[in-house]
Amino acid sequence: MVYAIALLTGLIVFACLLPLSRHSYWMVRSMDFPRLQIATLAFLILIADLSILNFTQWTSWVLVVSISFCFIWQIWWILPYTLLWPKEVKTTKVSDPDREISILTSNVLTPNRNAEALINLVRKHKPDVLVTLESDQWWEDQLSVLENEMPYSVKCPRDNLYGMHVFSRLPLNESTISYLVEDGIPSIHTQIILPMGDSIRAHFVHPAPPSPTENLESSERDAELVIIGRSVADSQQPVIVTGDLNDVAWSASTRLFRKVSGLLDPRVGRGMFNTFHADYFFLRWPLDHLFHSDHFTLKSIQRLPSIDSDHFALFTRLVYVPTAQEEQEGLESEISDQEWADDIVKEEGVSKDEVPKFCLQDKQKRKLLSFI
Incomplete structure (x- = not known):
């Protein structure tokens, strides 16, 4: 189970880092799309980490910190498109x-x-x-x-x-x-x-x-x-x-x-x-x-x-x-x-x-x- 969590964490980290490149190749740019899905998966992995991992081992902390960073990073991108963010366009007060x-x-x-x-x-x-x-x-x-x-x-x-x-x-x-x-x-x-x-x-x-x-x-x-x-x-x-x-x-x-x-x-x-x-x-x-x-x-x-x-x-x-x-x-x-x-x-x-x-x-x- 620990190996599976480590593998999933590595894939999530890779998916987070890939769009940082400005390379226009389709696989790089496609990682911009599923940020909400990646954030959801990262959160589920974090819950599994906290439930399963042995925190007397330093590798467990590496996995938790890595997946936590990925979750926060993806949320940062999509947060403006939630009700938690200030509205960029004002709601109209004009009736005409x-x-x-x-x-x-x-x-x-x-x-x-x-x-x-x-x-x-x-x-x-x-x-x-x-x-x-x-x-x-x-x-x-x-x-x-x-x-x-x-x-x-x-x-x-x-x-x-x-x-x-x-x-x-x-x-x-x-x-x-x-x-x-x-x-x-x-x-x-x-x-x-x-x-x-x-x-x-x-x-x-x-x-x-x-x-x-x-x-x-x-x-x-x-x-x-x-x-x-x-x-x-x-x-x-x-x-x-x-x-x-x-x-x-x-x-x-x-x-x-x-x-x-x-x-x-x-x-x-x-x-x-x-x-x-x-x-x-x-x-x-x-x-x-x-x-x-x-x-x-x-x-x-x-x-x-x-x-x-x-x-x-x-x-x-x-x-x-x-x-x-x-x-x-x-x-x-x-x-x-x-x-x-x-x-x-x-x-x-x-x-x-x-x-x-x-x-x-x-x-x-x-x-x-x-x-x-």
Whole structure:
């Protein structure tokens, strides 16, 4: 039994140390995902240590200290996504429908044929914007019944698991479909016009994951996030970035995206909102995200019921309140973060200049400047 505990402890220590490397190989980066599961296993091993080990031997203390460190280390990463952490995004105090925007983000899973379940969710929750990922031509045909309710759209059906559609009740402007890093991996960029006339810069993304069946390294995914992050960091407009990032909220690479973009995560201090995998409760983590600039406060965020996809949908309601900028602050970027971001984009040969930009209307520019 002692040998088994020692072996398990060694594996847990290895799983904790591996992500400390910034190497982009898929096996290294995949250890960012199951931090909650590793923490749970480390806690169970710690209980076994305290019950079984002979503490007159120094090796027992080594095992206990090692597994305790692993447990604390993993908890440190996921703690911001619990109710124990201060909220990064303020809960809204404004009640004005013209300032609200709600977005339903759903990775539908291309082979899934339960479109009716998603349509029912849309009609129940009435989002202003519906974003679908992995949607092919079949899904486009099925979702066409929403076009009377959501007359504005951007459609990019694909059969490679990277199709993407946007349906909106609110007007869209300057919409563009881009292939920023990889051929066949699209992203959609547009402006969403609120009823009050203000425009929101929106980016809908679904980069490929690092895996033995996709990209052996995470460099393509990370490069797409970095150039989008750097592009929106230069913008005066309110910004929303949402989609399936194929990365967890607490990973070093997602944190890098937040640092270079300056965007906020409404889940911080509220919960993990694990959206994948819908079929296995013990293997779930937050893969579907919505980040936004500090122009917004949060009305609500929730994970919606299953539509027979491997992902749950994420439904977020934001309120546009430019004055909130003075009260909200995300992660701070350091020189080492910018250097790491430089290395990522250099390796892939891409630039933030490739990300579509939008013109800020003079009226909105004057309004934003009045809040500064």
